[in-house]
Amino acid sequence: MMGPGKRTFAGIVIEYFFAIGQLILVFIAYFVRDWRTLSWIVIILTLPFLSYFLYVLNLFRKEFSKILKYILNQIFSLLPESPRWLLSKNKNDKAFSVLNTVAKTNKRVLSQDSWEKLIQEEKYSVFIAY
Numbered sequence: 345m346m347g348p349g350k351r352t353f354a355g356i357v358i359e360y361f362f363a364i365g366q367l368i369l370v371f372i373a374y375f376v377r378d379w380r381t382l383s384w385i386v387i388i389l390t391l392p393f394l395s396y397f398l399y400v401l402n403l404f405r406k407e408f409s410k411i412l413k414y415i416l417n418q419i420f421s422l423l424p425e426s427p428r429w430l431l432s433k434n435k436n437d438k439a440f441s442v443l444n445t446v447a448k449t450n451k452r453v454l455s456q457d458s459w460e461k462l463i464q465e466e467k468y469s470v471f472i473a474y
Contacts (some may be wrong), residue, residue, distance in 0.1 A: 361446070369386070371443075372385060424442045424445070425438070425442065427439040427443050427446075428466065430442065431463065431466040432466065436463065438456075440459060443462075
């Protein structure tokens with residue numbers, strides 16, 4: 345925890361490390377012109393930090409997995425299924441509902457003709473794939 349007077353300073357100091365890392369990367373990239381070699385150098389330089397992260401992750405494995413599951417559930421509950429996927433699974437009503445929501449968000453109207461054309465195209469594309 346940090347007092348209110350030091351929060352701004354701490355927030356700025358944290359960014360110093362990012363800026364210094366970028367300067368180091370530019371310095372190395374100036375001398376190493378091949379991007380593949382530069383990628384290997386960056387990978388080798390980050391391995392010690394990655395191993396420490398994996399060590400900490402292993403210590404708090406259960407807590408991290410609970411937090412990650414919660415975050416992913418929140419994200420995926422906000423995102424609807426893809427209309428193409430819904431059509432491929434014969435869930436036409438749900439696909440129509442999702443597309444209507446998208447159309448309303450974009451201040452457009454989903455006409456019946458365009459909906460039927462989409463269904464025909466999807467049936468044809470599924471037929472071609474198999």
